[in-house]
Every structure is written in structure tokens, then in C-alpha cells.
Amino acid sequence: MKSSTIKPIKSLGQNFLNDKNVVRKIVESANLTEEDMVIEVGPGMGAMTGELANYAGLVLAVEIDERLRPVLGVLETVHQNIKVVYNDILKVNVRQLIEEQFALNPRLKQVKIISNLPYYITTPIIMAFLEGDVPYLHSMTFMVQKEVGLRMTATPGGKDYGALSVTVGFFAEGKILFTVPPHCFNPQPNVDSCVVQLMIRENPPYELENKEYFFKIIKASFCQRRKMLTNSLANAGYLGINRENVKEALEIIGKNETVRGEVLSPEEFATIANFLLHKKSL
Numbered sequence: 001m002k003s004s005t006i007k008p009i010k011s012l013g014q015n016f017l018n019d020k021n022v023v024r025k026i027v028e029s030a031n032l033t034e035e036d037m038v039i040e041v042g043p044g045m046g047a048m049t050g051e052l053a054n055y056a057g058l059v060l061a062v063e064i065d066e067r068l069r070p071v072l073g074v075l076e077t078v079h080q081n082i083k084v085v086y087n088d089i090l091k092v093n094v095r096q097l098i099e100e101q102f103a104l105n106p107r108l109k110q111v112k113i114i115s116n117l118p119y120y121i122t123t124p125i126i127m128a129f130l131e132g133d134v135p136y137l138h139s140m141t142f143m144v145q146k147e148v149g150l151r152m153t154a155t156p157g158g159k160d161y162g163a164l165s166v167t168v169g170f171f172a173e174g175k176i177l178f179t180v181p182p183h184c185f186n187p188q189p190n191v192d193s194c195v196v197q198l199m200i201r202e203n204p205p206y207e208l209e210n211k212e213y214f215f216k217i218i219k220a221s222f223c224q225r226r227k228m229l230t231n232s233l234a235n236a237g238y239l240g241i242n243r244e245n246v247k248e249a250l251e252i253i254g255k256n257e258t259v260r261g262e263v264l265s266p267e268e269f270a271t272i273a274n275f276l277l278h279k280k281s282l
Contacts, residue, residue, distance in 0.1 A: 006045070006067055016044045017116045017143065019184035023048045026114065026195055029177050030141045032056045035109040037101055037136070041089045041125060042118055044068065046075045053079040057108050058101055062089045089125055098135055110138040119145050119189065123164065126152075130171040130198075140172070140198040149176050149194040156265050163222040166266045167215065170205065172198035206270040213239075213280075214273040221261035221269065229264070230257045233276070240280035249275045 017023060026048065032038065032055035043049045043061040045068070052059045053075070061084045063072060072084045083101075085092065102108050113129055122144050129140060144152075147160075153174045154160035168174055177195045182188040208214045220236035221229055229250070234243040247257050249272040255264070264272075 006071065015116075015119070015185040015187060015189050017047050017184060018045075018186050019180075020047075022180055022184050022195075023051050025178065026141060026143070027051045027055065029195070029197060030112055030114050030139070032112065035107060036138075037098065037105075037108045037111050039094070039098075039111060039113050039115075041113070041115040041142075043072060043084070044116065046072055048114070048116065049082060050075050050079060052114060053082050056112075057081060058083065058105055060085065060097060060101065062087060062092055064088050090121075090128055094129070094132060094134055102136070109136070111136045112138050113140040113142065115141075116143040119148075119191075122148055126198075127167070130168065130200075137200050139200060141177075141195065143180065143193055143195050145189075146179060146192040146194040149196045152196055152198075157263050161262050162225070163218050166218050166269060168198065169266055170201075172200050174198045206267045207274070208270055209274045210277050213277050214270060217273040217276065218269060221264075225262065226260060228257065229255075229259050229261045232261060239276065241276050245276055245279040246272075248279075 032052065034057040036056045037058045037060065038052050038056040040049055040052060040059060040061045043063050049059060049061050049072070059079070059082045061072065061082065063084060063086055066086055069086065076082050076084055085097070098111055111134060117125055126140070126142070129137065150160040151162060151164045152168045153176055154162070154165040175197055177197050180193040180195065182190070182192065216239060217233065220232050220239060223232060223236070230243055230246045233239060233241060233246045250257060250259060252275055253264075253268045253271050255268075
């Protein structure tokens, strides 16, 4: 089967990257060595897969589209360090795959996620890696819709700052490397894209008494933008707190009851969560 006969499937979010310069920039930005195992989600036509294999110790590509077997199979033949798994990345036991490959390849030392992610499922994939306690995970470098990249890397007070910013920031230090115009893809998306790099933190950036409760606080705080934090938290029944509890928490960080969530730093949210954890009703 010729690669030209494979048409992108819209429902799979397929926008095949076809710009060699963009591929080169992504690969260079990952600073790959033979000690790296790369996980590429959605290799598509393999535009980046072969280039990754030139520098990494192993490239594990996870592809949901079985139609791409002939194309990716050629790459596996040419590059002995490419392994393709045909499955949905959200259904794959990533930990098991990594541990198997590390056992077979003693030279491997760390894992780097490098992908042109399908836009319709970008956030679930990224959060699955961040929250999944992936062993040896060093960094993630990926193509996303520019709007999503801005939200991931936003700082307090900006229009893009929200739950995603705080959540991603807890696990990693992120930045946008560069933007990518629509004409670099087939088919061309209707939006600009960008490449984001997340460097995984070795230790949490602030102390949390209960991580699960902290993320519940974050969810409630940004559920409705431009709403006072006092109302957002007190009205979230699953937090088990009242308005007075929230007002007390805000006093600790020097804020009044009219403050909105989008102006608070992650560290301030951590202080609030740690305080409210001991106030919540059972």
C-alpha cells in the first residue's frame, strides 16, 4: 500500500505532520541520546518516527490505526530500534511496556514522550502520562493546538490560566518552544499549533497534605470563570466545606472573600487546600 493512498481519518484526529523542518526542530529540542526510550503517540505516516530512531536508543510508537501497518512496518525493518504497538494509548499498560523494554535494553536510562498528538484527545493523553506515575519519565515534547499549549503554560492572572495550568504545573515545568502554522499538516487544521515541552519535576513544587483533595479544590475553583472563589468552593458539595471555612482560608493567604480563582498562584491554592482539608465535614 502506498502512503499516498492512506487518507487521514477525521474521527481519529489525524493531521499528518509533513514538514521536515518542523520534525527536525522537534527532535533537536528533545536532546535525545542512546540512553533514551522515546514513546511516540500516533506516529501516523512515520514522518517523525525514523528521525527519532536516528538519535534515541529505542522508539516505541503506539498507533491506533491498523491501516498504517504497511508504512510503519517499513520503518521497523529499516530501523532495528523502532517497535510499533497497534492500540489505543489510553488502553495500553505503559508501565509494563517500559519495564519490559528496559529489561531487554540495559543501556536505557530514561523515557521521553515525543508526539504530534491527536487534538481531540490531547488533554486526556497528557494527563494519563503525568498522573500515571510513568517510570523513568524525564520529559514530554509534543505538538498541540496553540490554545491548549497556552492554557498549559499560563501563569496566574492571565486569560489562559486555569485548572489545566495548575494541574500540569504540579507535575512538570512547561514552556512553548515554537508555533507551527496549518500548512505543515495534511489535512490542514483550522487552528495554529505549537510545540510544548514539559520537564517532569523530581519533587512536588509545594507541599500537599492530600493531593486528591487539592485537585478537587482546583476543579471547583475554575468550574465557572469570573466567579468569586468563596462561592465556587462553598457551593461544591463534594468538598464538604462552607463559606466561613473558605473565608478563613483566604485570610491565611491575605485575600478577601471577593477574590477570584484565576488570580491565585498554585502555592496559594496549596495553602487553601491544606487548610480546608481539616475543616471538611465527613
